[in-house]
Amino acid sequence: MRSLLLLLLTALSMTSCPQVKQEVQNLHPLFNISEKELMESISDLPAATRDKIAAKAQIFLDLILQLMESPEDLLILVDKEHTLEKQYVPPDLINLQGYSLSLAGNKLELRRMIIPDLLAMVESSREQGIELVISSTYRSYSRQELIYNYNVQSLGREIADRESAKPGHSQHQLGTTIDFGSIDDSFASHPAGIWLAEHGWQFGFSLSYPPDSEKITGYRYEPWHYRYIGRHGARITREFFLNQQQYFLEFWKRKSSFFQKKRVR
Ligand SMILES: [Zn+2]
Incomplete structure (x- = not known):
């Protein structure tokens, strides 16, 4: 009789809470994030990108983790809508003279933090008989203002907007962007242009x-125009964001704090 009662009670308790609490499985040991949450967080990305992330979620989250270690201003979105302040000057600008680089001028400056990868890239290209010529690098807000105004006067505003950035909107103000070689369409079929398109990402340089x-x-x-976004940034752009730096940097602007919150402490 007593065992019958127990059985009855057990059966009752099972029917009163039929949902066995499901353990949510995290996709990565260092993120509190389930597959469902990850897919929700990327729902606004192109379908091809979502498919790639779903297929290789672990690798994607590994890369996200690495990106969180990047210097804060490495992945700032600067485009037609997002500006840098007039006063923004990168903190570690240095003149490129004195390094083993082919320079098209003597006033070329970049951020110190990108020099190791730049030198590694140049060395690697030289091993294959390619010489990368650095033609244009950091531009201050006021220098960009001069270039843009000149283009408006000589080409008209519509063409000037396609060819050059308004002051504050240029990636060159970041001190991490380089124009290589001839700075014209012929660079696409020049051996240096072909080499960069194939290998630049391995050293953190991404075609903007x-x-x-x-x-x-x-x-x-x-x-000819490459922005340094770090090796992990360039890899994630290539493997997941269809080689569109714009997609990746927009995504990072929207979602980096989300992944930060999801990180296991
Ligand atoms: Zn450029």
């Missing part, structure tokens, strides 16, 4: 304005 992407970036194809 790829072909057929004007609707995404706002700029026509610039085969």
Whole structure:
């Protein structure tokens, strides 16, 4: 009789709470994030990117973790809508003279933090008989103002907007962006242009304005213009963001704090 009662009670308790609490499985040991949450967080990305992330979520989150260690201003979005202040000057600008680099001028400056990867890239290209010429680098707000105004006067505003950035909107103000070689369309088929398109990402350099992407970036194809976003940033852009730096930097602006919150402490 007593055992019957127990059985009855057990059965009752089972029917009164039929939902066995499911343990949410985290996708990565260092993130409190389930597959469902990850997919929700990327729901606004292109379908091809979502598929790639779903297929390789672990690798994606590994890269996200690495990105969190990047210097804060390495991945700032600077485009037609997002500006840098007039006063913004990178903290560690240095003149490139004195390094083993091919320079098209003597006043070229970049941030010190990108020099090791730049030198490694140049060394690697030289091993394959390619010489990367650095033609344009850091530009201050006021220098960009001069260039833009000159372009407006000589080309008209519409063409000037496709060809050059308004002051405060140029990636060159970041001190992490380089124009290589001839700075014209012929660079796409120049051996240095071909080599950079293939290998630049391995050293953290990402093509900012790829072909057929004007609707995404706002700029026509610039085969010579590379922004350094770090090796992890360049890899994630290539493997997951369809080689569109714009997609990746927009995503990082929107979502970096989300992943920060989800990180296991
Ligand atoms: Zn440029």
